[in-house]
Amino acid sequence: MSLDLPRTETRTAHPAADEVRQRLEHARTTRLAQLKALDETGQSPGDHLMSNQKDAIKRVLKEIDEAFTRVDDGTYGTCLGCSKAVPPERLEILPHTRYCVACQGRS
Structure with a gap:
């Protein structure tokens, strides 16, 4: 899947699911903008901080x-x-979390 295309192809009849999708899409759009900004900044060889930021955004x-x-x-x-x-x-x-706070602390 291309990172720059919105994930809007599947819709449900459940309004709460649509709200969740909107929050996820907002989070996705924000991260893509951050990634684009980092790419436009340019990276000098050995710039581990920027590389780590890009990796974190991709995760x-x-x-x-x-x-x-x-x-x-x-x-x-x-x-x-x-x-x-x-x-x-x-x-x-x-909105993209997989764990409750207690389980997140254990992982």
């Missing part, structure tokens, strides 16, 4: 794509560690 983009998959298969909002619901407040702040 988050992968997590966002995985969150879209969880929305599609109905498992979004369920902690992958303990199988309990991730609090809505956490999902609002970090």
Whole structure:
């Protein structure tokens, strides 16, 4: 999948899923803009900080794509560690999270 295309092809009849998709798309768009800005800045050989920033953004983009998959298969909002619901407040702040706070601390 191309990183610069929005993930809007699958829609559900569930309004909450549409809201989640909007939050995920916003997070994705933001990260893509950050990645583009870093690319436009240029990178000097041996610039490990910028390389690490790019890697971190790419990891988050992968997590966002995985969150879209969880929305599609109905498992979004369920902690992958303990199988309990991730609090809505956490999902609002970090819509691509896979874990509740307790399980995130253990991983």
